[in-house]
Amino acid sequence: MSHVLQKKDFWAGVLYIAIGAAAFWIGRDYPMGTAGRMGAGYFPAILSVILMLIGLLSAARAIAQEGEAVGAIAWKPLALVVGSTALFGLLLPGAGLVVALIVLILVSAAASQHFRFEPKAAAGLILLVVFCTLVFVKALGVPMPLVGSWFGE
Numbered sequence: 726m727s728h729v730l731q732k733k734d735f736w737a738g739v740l741y742i743a744i745g746a747a748a749f750w751i752g753r754d755y756p757m758g759t760a761g762r763m764g765a766g767y768f769p770a771i772l773s774v775i776l777m778l779i780g781l782l783s784a785a786r787a788i789a790q791e792g793e794a795v796g797a798i799a800w801k802p803l804a805l806v807v808g809s810t811a812l813f814g815l816l817l818p819g820a821g822l823v824v825a826l827i828v829l830i831l832v833s834a835a836a837s838q839h840f841r842f843e844p845k846a847a848a849g850l851i852l853l854v855v856f857c858t859l860v861f862v863k864a865l866g867v868p869m870p871l872v873g874s875w876f877g878e
Contacts, residue, residue: 738783748769822857822870
């Protein structure tokens, strides 16, 4: 019990709880609606509660079992993943969803020391872009440009 503050699972759980609580708090004024007629706050509220429950389970597991100690922060992968997300947001309006997704996927994949751009990775990239386009733009109708204003759209 005395070493619980040094365990990865404990701090991962604390992080999940904090993010879930923040999301719940941010969405607290959105209308909930019902399960049959969901309001804008329904989905974020359910996801934030699930995230907090996962956090509680992770923290409890850290208390009940032995686990891996927290190591040093991997700054380069952290910067690449956070940076790729920021780039996605910056590129989406001007370059469009397709280019923004490709940049997001390639930059965040570069965070892994095992990533190699091979035919299998290229196929995965293409499938993920097609899947996101079909789900978000076509099926859900999210108003995102497939090709942005930088390319004449």
